[in-house]
Amino acid sequence: MHKLIELPTDxxxxxxxxxxxxxxxxxxxxxxxxNAANLAALLYWSLPELNWVGLYxxxxxxxxxxxxxxxxxxxxxxxxxxxxxxxxAAARRETVVVPDxxxxxxxxxxxxxxxxxxxxxxxxGDRLIGVLDLDSPVPARxxxxxxxxxxxxxxxxxxxxxx
Numbered sequence: 512m513h514k515l516i517e518l519p520t521d522x523x524x525x526x527x528x529x530x531x532x533x534x535x536x537x538x539x540x541x542x543x544x545x546n547a548a549n550l551a552a553l554l555y556w557s558l559p560e561l562n563w564v565g566l567y568x569x570x571x572x573x574x575x576x577x578x579x580x581x582x583x584x585x586x587x588x589x590x591x592x593x594x595x596x597x598x599x600a601a602a603r604r605e606t607v608v609v610p611d612x613x614x615x616x617x618x619x620x621x622x623x624x625x626x627x628x629x630x631x632x633x634x635x636g637d638r639l640i641g642v643l644d645l646d647s648p649v650p651a652r653x654x655x656x657x658x659x660x661x662x663x664x665x666x667x668x669x670x671x672x673x674x
Contacts, residue, residue: 516557526660529557530667537671543568543640546671548580550643554664555582560649562624566633567597568641576601576641583646587621595619597642600630604639606658610651622646629653631661635669643668 516532518525533553537546547566555564565581567590576590576597593602595617600607609628612618625646633640643665647653 518557522654522656522660525558526656526663529553529660530663532557533664533667534671537668541672543672544580546668550664550668551580551582554645558645560647560652561645562648563622563646564644566641566643567601569601569639579641584622587619590619596628596630597644600632600642601639604632604634606631606662608653608655608658610653612646624648626650627652629657629661631658631665633665633669635672640669640672 516528518528533550536549536553540546547568551564551566555561563581563583563586565583565586566579567576568579570577570589574592576592578586578588590597592598596607596609596612596615607630609615612620612625612628625648627647627650629645631643633643643661645653645661
């Protein structure tokens, strides 16, 4: 796979570089969709062993998670809050790390090649904006370092919207 930037193999150091790169990439822009698109692209093309990265955004009328900017194969369009990994992270408002998606009750299989997943809620204050979803074809690809790093990256993204 092609890489946008070469990251250190140490995960905390890699996420620190991603934070710096994302701040520079989003500097001066405050649009949700434009910044979400660049966030998804940066992560997809920089982190190893991913087959999908994207955001699901809260749809204001029904409150479902609606597919937003992403990188990877076509995906599920609408996910009810509370359903699947994305809906669970949205309902709990906390990061969910799933080592084996096939063992997750209610998992929504958009791509059968995915074996592990991490979903980080995107919160602006106490309001849920959506979730950041990363899938991998590698079982147990994500861990606590990924959760902490992606939570910091999401914080940078949310800060960019406060223009």
